[in-house]
Amino acid sequence: MDLNFVVALLGLVDIALAIGVTVHAVQWKRDHRSAIGWVGLAWLAPIVGSLAYLTLGINRIERRARLLRLGLPV
Secondary structure, three states: OHHHHHHHHHHHHHHHHHHHHHHHHHOOOOOOOOOOHHHHHHHHHHHHHHHHHHHHHHOOOHHHHHHHHHHOOO
């Protein structure tokens, strides 16, 4: 496999992750400062910033509580 192909593929993965983080953070973050911070981290720290948002930035406890209140399976 050509090294240029691998670099291009990693670049595309990084851009796709950063776009996904940007859309999610802008839609779901209540505090605009935290949304700006997460979006900045996703774009300025390739792949690592997006992975940090996916592991630390999404409030799964609140989502689970909302599902439990509605009586939906978790």
